[in-house]
Amino acid sequence: MESSDTAFLSEVSAFLDTDDLCLTGSNVAPTEVNGDTRALRVKLRDRQQKEALRKKRYELRRKNERQALQLMQVELTSRLMLLQHGNKSKNHRSNTNAMVSNSPWRNLVLLQRQQLLQSKEEQEKLISAVTVQASYLKMLRGLDPEELLQAAATQKEASLAIASSMQVNVQSNHVRFAQQLSQVVAAHDQVDDIFSDFNVFNMPTGMTSGMQTSDGVAFFQHFNRFTQPFRLNQTQNSWWKLASFEDMIKDREDYSTLADPRDATILRLRLVRTLVTGATVSIIQRYIFRRVVDENRAVFTWKTLSEGEGIFAGMYLEETGWASLQESVEEEVTVVGVCVQQTPMRFGESRPRTTDSQTFCKLLHDMLNENAQIITTALSKMLIHETLAGIDV
Numbered sequence: 001m002e003s004s005d006t007a008f009l010s011e012v013s014a015f016l017d018t019d020d021l022c023l024t025g026s027n028v029a030p031t032e033v034n035g036d037t038r039a040l041r042v043k044l045r046d047r048q049q050k051e052a053l054r055k056k057r058y059e060l061r062r063k064n065e066r067q068a069l070q071l072m073q074v075e076l077t078s079r080l081m082l083l084q085h086g087n088k089s090k091n092h093r094s095n096t097n098a099m100v101s102n103s104p105w106r107n108l109v110l111l112q113r114q115q116l117l118q119s120k121e122e123q124e125k126l127i128s129a130v131t132v133q134a135s136y137l138k139m140l141r142g143l144d145p146e147e148l149l150q151a152a153a154t155q156k157e158a159s160l161a162i163a164s165s166m167q168v169n170v171q172s173n174h175v176r177f178a179q180q181l182s183q184v185v186a187a188h189d190q191v192d193d194i195f196s197d198f199n200v201f202n203m204p205t206g207m208t209s210g211m212q213t214s215d216g217v218a219f220f221q222h223f224n225r226f227t228q229p230f231r232l233n234q235t236q237n238s239w240w241k242l243a244s245f246e247d248m249i250k251d252r253e254d255y256s257t258l259a260d261p262r263d264a265t266i267l268r269l270r271l272v273r274t275l276v277t278g279a280t281v282s283i284i285q286r287y288i289f290r291r292v293v294d295e296n297r298a299v300f301t302w303k304t305l306s307e308g309e310g311i312f313a314g315m316y317l318e319e320t321g322w323a324s325l326q327e328s329v330e331e332e333v334t335v336v337g338v339c340v341q342q343t344p345m346r347f348g349e350s351r352p353r354t355t356d357s358q359t360f361c362k363l364l365h366d367m368l369n370e371n372a373q374i375i376t377t378a379l380s381k382m383l384i385h386e387t388l389a390g391i392d393v
Helices: 002-028 030-035 037-102 104-141 145-188 232-242 354-389
Strands: 206-214 217-228 252-254 264-274 280-293 297-308 316-327 334-345
Touching: 145 264, 145 280, 145 297, 145 316, 206 354, 217 354, 232 280, 232 297, 232 316, 232 334, 232 354, 264 354, 280 354, 316 354, 334 354
Parallel strands: none
Antiparallel strands: 206 217, 217 334, 252 264, 264 280, 280 297, 297 316, 316 334
16 A cells, blocks of 8 residues: 555656646746636646645655554554563562562471471381391291290390399498488587597698507598688588589499488499509499588588409498588688598408408508599689689689
8 A cells, every 4th residue: 555655646746846847937927828718727727636636645645654653653562561561570570489488388388398308218217127127027937936935035034133133223222322321420420529639720731641540440540631712611612512523433323312412412433443563443432422511610521431343342441531611710711621531341251362452441542642632632723713703804
């Protein structure tokens, strides 16, 4: 359609151009036109036709321009809609992604996935356990029924024997500790008699030890006196923390529930030592440590029953200790006096060799002096550390 309109417009333009030339020539001699009326009418008609054609050409040109603008509008509108749709899609995707990432359904899916993985892992473990159990049952089927029953009965008897032995040991320890605790309580009443021969403040500083005899019974006695430049309450609390040997001895059983744990420590310990000869020996100790704190004094009493094992089997030694802690009136220091007595004991018809018995007693005497030095040093370090910790730098 556009090609036919273009051809028509070309013809009209050519016709108008020729008419213009004629009009230009007629304007040169207007008198001749006025003389010929017929020719004037023809020219007038031609002019009207040309005006009509020019008008039609103008309308066609306007129509074509309008159609071109409409096509351009449609094209631009389409592009705009595409751009708007693209932005909406992008925003929708980002919103959708945000909604999905924050959606509770996503969390639920992740949780279900984790549970599924755990279920698969547990299933694999169960399959492995069933496989092992199946091989074990297959092995049992190959055994003779009587041998199988006998093995089961033997295992049951052994389990019962072990359980019974453990129960007997626990009950035996409870009975022994109950008797030992009553002796520790009674020992507290003896503290004044122990230190009656001398005043704690006048005792010589340092450790002294040696063999003593009372009523025909020989025992090893250890005295120790030292001072701590701290108040009574702080000193006795620090010593109480050390009395449990928590950081010193790992092989231990705690029976402190048989008394008040705030004022009594009850332990069953196993000590392992190496002799000068290179032999390794072990000793079982039943140990009770008790404290009584008054306004001006704190009294510690303890009792340890040591029982030898191995080459020391059948050897026993009882240790009883007293410690009196008093605060000096003149200075803010605590004076500590310690007395420990170790007495060899024998039960039943056991008669250990003299050499082994002497080695056993000497080992415990040396351990007493060693522990006294360790506790004194550890107590000083702990008190200094606690004091520095309370100072704001």
